[in-house]
Amino acid sequence: MHMTTTQARSEEGAPRRRILVIYNPSAGQWRRRRLKATLRDLEILGGELTLHETTRPGDAESTAEGLSATDYDVVVAAGGDGTINEVANGLIKARGPVPPLAIIPLGTANVLAQEIGLRGQPPIIAKAIVSGGRQRVHLGKANGRHFIMMAGVGFDAHVVANVDLALKRHTGKIAYVLETLTQALRYGFPPCRVGIDGRTFDACSVVVCNGRHYGGPFIAAPEASLEMPVFQVCLLERGGWAHALRYGAALILGRLSRLPDVRILSGRVIRIDGQNGLPVQGDGDIIATLPVEISVAVETLELIVPA
Numbered sequence: 001m002h003m004t005t006t007q008a009r010s011e012e013g014a015p016r017r018r019i020l021v022i023y024n025p026s027a028g029q030w031r032r033r034r035l036k037a038t039l040r041d042l043e044i045l046g047g048e049l050t051l052h053e054t055t056r057p058g059d060a061e062s063t064a065e066g067l068s069a070t071d072y073d074v075v076v077a078a079g080g081d082g083t084i085n086e087v088a089n090g091l092i093k094a095r096g097p098v099p100p101l102a103i104i105p106l107g108t109a110n111v112l113a114q115e116i117g118l119r120g121q122p123p124i125i126a127k128a129i130v131s132g133g134r135q136r137v138h139l140g141k142a143n144g145r146h147f148i149m150m151a152g153v154g155f156d157a158h159v160v161a162n163v164d165l166a167l168k169r170h171t172g173k174i175a176y177v178l179e180t181l182t183q184a185l186r187y188g189f190p191p192c193r194v195g196i197d198g199r200t201f202d203a204c205s206v207v208v209c210n211g212r213h214y215g216g217p218f219i220a221a222p223e224a225s226l227e228m229p230v231f232q233v234c235l236l237e238r239g240g241w242a243h244a245l246r247y248g249a250a251l252i253l254g255r256l257s258r259l260p261d262v263r264i265l266s267g268r269v270i271r272i273d274g275q276n277g278l279p280v281q282g283d284g285d286i287i288a289t290l291p292v293e294i295s296v297a298v299e300t301l302e303l304i305v306p307a
């Protein structure tokens, strides 16, 4: 493991917490600047920091897997939702009690940060890490891989699978917008069959929501809650570019759940069949392929949330 440790400069009377930051440096320079500013604010608040920079995909997960609550008071995932997902999967696999999970959002969409109301400048993020509340959240599991916010099959997973990573690094959300427009014209929209707690439905795209937010500040499933062990399953019934763009526009306008060809159903065990090998996205990365079984995980995670 490549770790660097800095000694805290503590403010008089401020809480001191042993903080491990797992940082994905593969993104742009502005993120490193934002990280540094947040680390400085953590030190001002009395944090004793250990920084682990990941060197490859999977590194955040194996680092988190080796953690123990006796070594750190909090583990912070600093990156996009993909890095947070890795740390969560690692913590789930750890043998003993683990520290709670906090985040420094440095990604493109930062969906989990939106869900827990973590927004603002580095001092606000640092304060949430040091003195935020704790919230126990339920996770989803797709063919054995955990996710926090959502898993998707169909058009959105296809966009995630094809987005140009170099372009994403340089332009952020614009890369997703361009890929969505391109794939709306190219994608074949194969149908899939969705079993929700034993009842069967047809759809072109499916988003299994564990939280309310999707794609950033947008709300796909108003009834979803990370604190409840149940999903809200969004079934987007129609295929083709015009409907794909209409669904996208409705999401941005906060009207997705009101469309007549979008059904949202509660469920705990979701089985999705379709063209074998189609990608399944979880928290914005490809985590499985069809056929997939998605269920509420037995394991839960403790998240640090703004006070």
Ligand SMILES: Nc1ncnc2c1ncn2[C@@H]1O[C@H](COP(=O)(O)OP(=O)(O)OP(=O)(O)O)[C@@H](O)[C@H]1O
Pocket (backbone or CB within 6 Å): 024, 025, 026, 027, 054, 055, 056, 057, 058, 059, 060, 078, 079, 080, 081, 082, 083, 084, 086, 106, 107, 108, 109, 110, 283, 284, 285
């Ligand atoms: N050092 C590294 N080099 C290359 N890839 C890495 C490294 N560390 C982590 N990764 C991988 O990068 C992927 C994307 O990371 P992350 O989601 O944090 O950033 P992002 O893709 O820029 O943000 P977003 O998910 O919001 O678009 C993760 O799935 C992770 O496995």
